[in-house]
Amino acid sequence: MKVKVKFYADLRDKYAPKCEDGILELRLKDHSQIEDVFDQLEIDNREIGFILLNEKKVQKSTSLSEGDFIQIFSFVTGG
């Protein structure tokens, strides 16, 4: 199945530097979870604040379906 993954702020430079608007299109095995996206792209867990799947907050164990849109945001602490 295919899903789209969008990265924000400095994650964009690191994980999708050549993609317009930071969006990557990924091909995954059926029954994949967001965890598999992290594995495939070698994303450092410790840099991630939260994840939206089709605009709803989810954990990495959430299962994916064809055409899903995943948004990945950086970790942010107080200034």
Next chain:
Amino acid sequence: MPYGYNGKILRVDLSSQAIFTEEPDESFYRTYLGGKGFGSYFLLRELKHGIDPLSSENKLIFADSVITGAPAPGINRYSVIGKSPLSSGLGESDAGGWWGPQLKFAGFDAIIIEGRSENPVYIFIHDEQVQFKDARRVWGLNTGDTQKIIRGELGSDRIQIATIGPAGENQVRYACITNGLIHVNGRSGLGAVMGSKNLKAIAVRGSRKINVKKPETVTQIAKWFAKNFKMNPIANRLHEHGTHATIDRLNSMGLLPTGNYGAGEFDLSSKINSKALREAYSVQSAGCFACSMRCKKIIVGNDYGAPEYETVAAFGSNLKVSNMDVIVKANQLCNQYGLDTISTGVSIAFAMECVERGILSEKDLEGLNLKFGNDDSILEIIERIALRKGIGTILAEGVRRASEIIGKNSAEFAMHVKGQETPLHDPRGKFGLALGFAISETGADHNTYGPHDNSYELLDSPCLKASHPLGILEPMDALDSSAKKVRFYLYEENLSNLWQTLGVCNFVPAPRGALPLQKFVELVEAITGYETSLWELLKAGERTTVLSRSFNAMEGFGRKEDSLPNRFFEPLEAGLLKGKKIEKADLEEALTTYYRMRGYDDNGKPTKAKLQELDIEWVAERIAL
């Protein structure tokens, strides 16, 4: 001879130029530890109810802790505490650098300043010797010139100087105190209190060493941190970029205050981010005493440092300004005049919204062009605030009083809590922050709990894992307002107040920093010789929280003061979180839960049983229980 501290507190009466040394017992030190703990203790015991914060009756306390000055990272901060001219409640602000350690090396753990000098003075403390010096020569001068002249007079560039600028002398209600020109006790307007006492500066220099119980363990922990902190992504980012990297991240999440907190996204944010600063300026790292992290950023050729996140957002996105040169210069002017950059920026945003709504006219502004997005007049208005000229006289009062003077419903967009201007964070996307802004005894504060809500959303978040020793085990949504969030906030608030009590930088220990909490406890034991625990230390953090709350209760503060500016109850206009707002009912319910968890009554006042549990029953009399 105690380990970690001197056992001496200096009391200075400026009115009579008398000095006294007090030697509290061991139990006092172990109970109150230092910093905000000492400060709230002395204010609550000694200040008369209802005094004017800018009168000679106020006291100003500079406090180190039982661990300040030991050669380990992140434990070099000192607090300044007094009744705040912004809130008329507890004022506290802490700063890093070298001043705090030098006070310990000079033989004292804290200084209590009383009274008011007839003429401008500064105090020089050198190896337990205290001198009053004539400050008429430096009165009216900026912080940089003051530091240079005093160091020249005293004959050493190694003397550390905490000073006010002209803004403090003019009693701008959000004037700050600065040491080393880049380390700032920014919040609570304590520079104005110093100015009201005719005290320009405190210069310190000492040659004593801190008597540490287990020096080899302290060295071992310092070396461990130096070797390992870069493995922690938050610590490494702070080392590389300082706090400035936060601009892009908050903007992407729809939480970058823009146009006096109207929106959460600034379309020109790429012009004010860390990359833009580095393209235009040569940026280097600086740091504090004995800390390997070096997260402070400076600009080559500029003595006043590089703007950090709060300053960039205050003079950038929140004014819709994208001119990095103006932001750098605004930072420099604030540090020269001795103004808190957060309150100054938010006061200017308030003025801009008054202009946008037709509440302030061209005539009121006397030639200034204060419109969102226009950077022409920003440097000029900073000067007028510092020198209390024209419209600057009104803005120098802070947005709460300014809105009372200006009227015309301007209070609706005066961004403050308890009279202190809001930091550059938007609680509409983080409910814990909403609680922190509302509850904080010093007025709106973004540091009442360390890592904000978005750091706890994922099961494998590093902050969540690092908070396990506190008993926080499960992830939670940033917008969650349930009792679970209140419990999380309360535990983290105890920890933050522990940091402000021990003079610890929250960038160094967990959950935000790279030093695990267990190692931190080991460090305290190695310095002080106490056989202690996270339990005892967190109880000390809780004690400081309750002492601070009790001071405000003595001054008549209650539940109605624990609120938010109206704007946060209205929907965000733009950005990822467009339409989000804080529900008043959610905040009220969370406050009730918080008070009950804390051992407060429904008006937010500590109960006698809570005071007894924390072994501060003496407070009961002060708050009429």
